[in-house]
Amino acid sequence: MTTPPAGYRFVDAKDRQEEFFDVDRMAFGMTSEPEVDAVVPVTLDWDRTLAVEDARGRFAGVHASFPFTMPVPGAAVRTSGLTWVGVRPDHRRRGLLQAMISAHFERSLSRGEPVSALFAAEAGIYGRFGYGSAADDVRLTLDRGAALRDVAGSSDLTLRLDPLDPAVHGDVVDAVHREAGRGRPGWITRDTEVLRARHLVDPPAWRRGGEPLRIVTVSAPAADAAGATGTRTPAGEGEVRGYALFRRTERWEHGRAGSTVTIRELAAVDAAAAHRLWSFLLDLDLTVTVETAMLAVDDALTHLLVDPRSTTTRLQDNVWVRLLDLPAALSARRYAAPLDLVLDVTDDRLPANAGTWRLRTTTSDAGAHVAEVERTSAPADVSVGVRELGAAYLGGRSLAAMQPAGLAVEHTPGALVAATAAFRWPLAPVCSWGW
Structure with a gap:
């Protein structure tokens, strides 16, 4: 069992919650806002804090950590979502973070969670613990009126705009969000009431001069109500096919309106719903710019834009992945092509993962390939670190592209191309919200 440096000890945090929060306030330079704290629920599972x-x-x-089930290519895997990591500024550089990460690994493995994932506050920290940047997201800034390509059926959908009411819209948001991300690696859903509630809170201090959050939903005609999500709008129209949570921030300059539309989240179950939502958001009166939430790099909007050069695009790392139990993690996901590969893996922090492993696909499941992973003494086809395997795990990174950077070494000609073809996935990975 991991022990912290001399002079420190691990203790349970559940009975000292305010002290727990105070450490993170010091670490991140945050302040407590009573009006925010009064309405924003604490999402932590105190049995998973330390x-x-x-x-x-x-x-x-x-x-702390969350008990997630993370979609991976062709399947899903139990995942420990690392969060609320902080060290007081006057205790830095003493090995506390290393001790906490080691304890997190041990506790996650003891719960049968072969993967850990996180959003990195600082991108330079977690690679040294074996986390790989497994997905990117894009945030777009668009001009009002940005043209979209036509999509059949978009104009047939019913659109409704309301003030966001969590009691009314919570189930709709949850159902559509789940369906919209079906089949996309990394698309973690909010599986507890408190996580769902936290996502929809909107204290005035978070608005930065903007209006309260609004929700726009698009629904199928009532006659076509039977569909993917099984949800209806509050007014009883047909099945809800998509929603956007957004606010406008009013601005005027020299007598001319210059308001911004800021989108917290948009989810749509099909192309027509996505087109209808974006068409609405890109044509709101008195606005000049639209700022998207984080989107997958292959989101529908990136294909619908007539002139993608007219947008300002910011690419950012999204979810990071750490393989804790390598054979369990690699056998949990599916592969896009047959593969028989011997990997020589380095892992300085979890020696049980290090060494040579044979990854061999056996059967096909709906076009995806199931793999077995076992120890072997056979010579390696590829040498790679556990960080790079974590980066490739969700299917969004190329192992072959890591070779020119010296992060993957090929011993058998063609092995990296074959591995890349098998590990990659048709949909780019993304998690649409941070925890």
Whole structure:
């Protein structure tokens, strides 16, 4: 069992919650806002929190995790979502983060979670612990009136705009979000009431001068109500096919309107719903720009834009993945092509993952290939670090592209091309919300 550095000890945090939060406020430079704290629910599972206490009995570092089920290519895997990691500024550089990450690995493995995932506050930190950047997202800034390609059926959908009411819209948002991400690796759903509630809160302090959150939904005609999500709008129209949560921030300059539309989340179950939502958001009166939420790099909007050069695009790392139990993790996902590969894996922090492994696909399941992973003494076809395997795990990174950077070494000609073809997936991975 991991032990923290001398003079520190691990302690349960559940009975000292305010101390837990205070460490993160110090680590991230945040302040407590009573009007926000009063309405924003705490999402932590306190049985999955852990603190490091110093010799004086004060918390010096904290971390927690969520019990997620993360979609992976062709399947899903139990995943420990690392969160709320912080060390007091006056206790940095003493090995506390290393001890907490090691404890997180051990606790996750003891719960049968072969994968860990996170959103990195600082991208330079977690690679040294074996997390690989497994997905990107794009955030677009568009001018009002940006032209879209036509999509059949878009104009037939019913559109409704309302103030967001979590009691009314919560089930709709959850159902459509689940369906919209079906089959997309990384698309973690909000599986507890508190996570769903947290996503829809809107305290005034978060609005930065904007209006309260609004929701626009698009629905099929009532006669076509039987469909994918089984949800209806509050007014009883047909099945809801998509929604967007957004706000406008009013601005005027020299007598001319210059308001911005800021989208918190948009989810659509088909092309017609996506087109109808974007058409509405890109043509709101008195607005000049639209700022999207984080989107998959292959999101429908990127294909619908007539002139993609007219947008300002920001690419950013999305979810990071760490393989904790390598054979369990690699055998949990499916592969896009047959593969018989011997991997020589390095993992300095979890030695049980290190060494040579044979990954061999056996049967085909709906066009995807099931793999067995076992120890072998056979010579390696490819040498790679566990960080790079984590980056490739969701199907969004090319192992072959890592070779010119020296991050993957090919011993058998053609092995990296074959591995890349098998690991890649038709849909780009993304998680649409951060935890």
